[in-house]
Each structure stands twice: as C-alpha cells, then as structure tokens.
Amino acid sequence: MTDGHNVIQDYSHTGLTRREHPIAFLRKDLAARSIVTCGEAMSARDGRWLMTAGLVLVCQMPGTAKGVMFLTIEDEAGPANVTWPKLFEGRRRVVLGSSMMAINGRIQREGEVVHLIAEQLFDLSGDLSALADRDGEFKLPTGRGDEACHTARSHV
Numbered sequence: 001m002t003d004g005h006n007v008i009q010d011y012s013h014t015g016l017t018r019r020e021h022p023i024a025f026l027r028k029d030l031a032a033r034s035i036v037t038c039g040e041a042m043s044a045r046d047g048r049w050l051m052t053a054g055l056v057l058v059c060q061m062p063g064t065a066k067g068v069m070f071l072t073i074e075d076e077a078g079p080a081n082v083t084w085p086k087l088f089e090g091r092r093r094v095v096l097g098s099s100m101m102a103i104n105g106r107i108q109r110e111g112e113v114v115h116l117i118a119e120q121l122f123d124l125s126g127d128l129s130a131l132a133d134r135d136g137e138f139k140l141p142t143g144r145g146d147e148a149c150h151t152a153r154s155h156v
Helices: 003-014 022-032 038-043 089-097 125-133
Strands: 049-060 068-075 078-085 100-110 113-123
Touching: 022 049, 022 068, 022 125, 038 049, 038 068, 038 078, 038 113, 049 078, 049 113, 068 100, 078 100, 089 113, 100 125
Parallel strands: 078 113
Antiparallel strands: 049 068, 049 100, 068 078, 100 113
16 A cells, blocks of 8 residues: 555544654645645744645634634644635635645734635645555654644545
8 A cells, every 4th residue: 555545544544643644745746836834824924925735624603703714724734724704605615625725815913823814715635535646755754752733634
C-alpha cells in the first residue's frame, strides 16, 4: 500500500493517524498553486490577501453571530480560523459538502485573535480523495507523542 493509502486506512478505522497529516502529501501541489499553510496564514500580517487550504474540522453559525459563519480548517502546520459574512448562501454546496477546502481571503488581526476573512471558497475534496495513490517524499514519523494534535475529523 502507498503511504497515502495507509493514512486513509488509519482515518477510516480510527478517525486519526499517527502517520503524517493527510495534507502533507499534497503540500507540493498546493504550494505550486500559491496556497500557503494554515500556520503561515495565521502568522501573516493584518490585511494580507492569501489562499490557504485544509481539512474542514468545524463549521458553525451561532445564532448570536448575525449571519456570520465560522469555519476551522487544519493542515500539517496547524489550524486556521475562517469567517465570512453573507458568503454561505452562494457557496452552500462547498461549505456543507467539502472535506477539504481552499479559502482565498484577507487576514484580520485583533490582538491575539486572527481570522481569515473569506472572499472565495473552493472544494478540494477531490485532491484529498486521490491521496490513496500517493507515496510521501518523507519518512513516516515514529514515536512522536504530539500526534494528538492531528486527530482532525476527516471525510476521507
């Protein structure tokens, strides 16, 4: 089995993996499309426009948020907080159906709180579903105790 197939098997059986994060297999392709890591996005300067991508962890629209949706995605570099007003209705299928999503938007910093204010959303679930065909260009880690950080729910 390929390294990617092993990760898919881990997620399908246990919902997590001790192996490399699924997005790590796609990083080279994402970088070629100018998609930065979630870690880079969350450390970018206020007002910077960028695109990042990750597994969809949480999508919520609290009743007190006046129609603003909040989304958390995650890649091998960590989580990213995404928000957008009034984009949901036009992109409902992407928001509700994506297991992996790319977001194009602007960074907003307010003290320690950082959000990517989305302008465009793209469903990259197809990229994720091709993971089984991939072998990593790295050695799989063994014995790391911090893999609990990578227990994201995935629709792989």
